[in-house]
Amino acid sequence: MKFIDEYRAAPAVLSALERLRRLATRPWNIMEICGGQTHAILRFGIDQLLPEGLRLIHGPGCPVCVTPASLIDAAIAMARTPGVILASFGDMIRVPGTRESLAEARSAGAGVRIVESPLAAVEMARRHPDAQVVFFGVGFENTAPATALAVSLAARQRVQNFSMLAAHVLVPPALEAILGAENCQVDGILAAGHVCAVEGERDYTRIAARYGTPIVVTGFEPLDLLCGILACVRQLEGGQAKVENAYRRAVRPAGNAKAQALVREVYEPADAIWRGIGLIPASGLRLREAYSDFDALLRFPSALREDSMQAGPCLAGQVLQGIIEPPACPAFGQACTPDHPLGAPMVSAEGACSAFYQYKRHVA
């Protein structure tokens, strides 16, 4: 498979590891931002192969995991409304809200459907003119163009029974929240390649300079990840802190102008609550005034209730910020498992806790 096999080939990966071993002279903590990267690291056992002292911290980059319970509750309330179909990406439906998940709500009769694309939800609305179709728009900057396209298409084609529950989150504000925290243990950052493919490197240049932290744009295959880690360690060992692109086959410095224009046309920045972390200013997206007809929160105004940040044995917030590793949480693998998740990172396959549970439980 082109663009996959050559980036998984053992000789290339092992030679990169050898170079890394020669390069790293002291312990470093590197955070990979994206859950897709976490998944690949654990699936291919890259963390087992790294030189001693080099630690990967799994960042907050699972958009499904950081979606606040209040928005999941709102999605459930909409799905329970007669005549409403709540369309969602698959991994969102098992994430617990305050009391239940969309999957559990579906088993009790709520209208929940899994789709692979936001455009499929628009099509569903067209085919069911008597129903209200709401798309649960979750994801980082890389998913926002697709949901923006769905809203813009629905507006142009006057698909009035379609609306968007926008729950997008943005990486740079979260990155600043992590790097600016007092107990921050992160020395270097692997930025999410797909997010940068859309938004480019711009925001990261400022952040790298401000916090003195190297940021390397990194892909998702084993060799991509090692190239990212190599570049990051090279900077750390050399006392540098700049933005570097280790994913050039996909990312241009300015990103994808067309996608950016579409997102800016439909959305504007807004404060957002990150599950387990709290409110981060200007870290989300909401529909602009011109598209407010398609805003599900306005169409179903009683669906959204105030977020209740749960306290309890689950330490998801500290996991998402890289302060602790999942097995250090007292609930991990005990009260909290993929079948009975207490915190969101245990639900999605990309969540740090679930990935640990699936691939590394024998170590814990």
Next chain:
Amino acid sequence: MSPEFTLSCPLPLDASGRVQIGHGGGGRLTRDLIERIFAPAFGSRADTDAAVLALGGGQLAMTTDSFVVQPLFFPGGDIGSLAVHGTVNDLAMAGARPLALAAAFILEEGLPLETVARVAASMAEAARRCGVRILTGDTKVVERGRGDGLFITTTGVGALVAPAPLEPSRVEAGDALLVSGDIARHGIAVMASREGLEFESRIESDSAPIHEEVMTLIGEGVELHCLRDCTRGGLATALIEIAGAAQMDFQVDEQQIAVRGDVRAACELLGFDPLYVANEGRFAAIVSAGCAERALEILRRNRPEAAIIGTVLGRGSGRLTAKGPLGAVRVLDLLSGEQLPRIC
């Protein structure tokens, strides 16, 4: 002690207390359902897909399976041929030669009769090819909206041919793990067809009868210890179930497991692990180490992608591990329910 206080009293399976789609996914939720409700209620074990009954002088294997696939017709097969192959294959996994089937249909009001006729013709053709007869059946119709077009349940009986029972308790340290061909085609074919996903090449289901291969393995004297068809939950789930029941640790080498390029690409796109994607014409075989090469040669007569993929390490907690392309080892666990397409 009053009946309310028996330990087999069904516990709530999860917070919701309701059946979820995941309970049918073949993973942990399915296992919970069986272990906590069905097995205690029926007082029978649940670690094989077919039961063996002594009858007169001989031994009969018996099994049943329900088919709820959507769409009813998909590339490489349809619900009718699937309903025949699935039950024939479950009998084969017990080491039995399939003899006869019964079929029960639940039809939804409004379903075109032409669809019923096509499915019936497909079943008849599949049964003819498998050398079994469909001897009896039943039909029920539910109101429109109370079924999904057409559900089929097939029940089969077969004559036991294997010289010794094929079950997890016979698995020994050092046994070889084999798979009878490339994996993950059926799940991807059905998913692509249901969701309207189009790939450069058409991915067809692997739906096929596998009893002839099993009969040949037995006929040529291969010492089989356990067989499992890699249906719902895929190859990984089949091996995890056997390892768990046998309390033996298994290890597979991922590089030995064949996945066609287009199937692998579709899995990458959807975020699926092919090891957990359904097959309908592939099985895992656990054979004594000395017979591994002969078993492989027999399986490759049908499909050159058949392979020896791993070994039984020894007694343990019943864990399946996979050695990846970089040499690192990961644990493969039962999934909670079905695999869900990932967001990015």
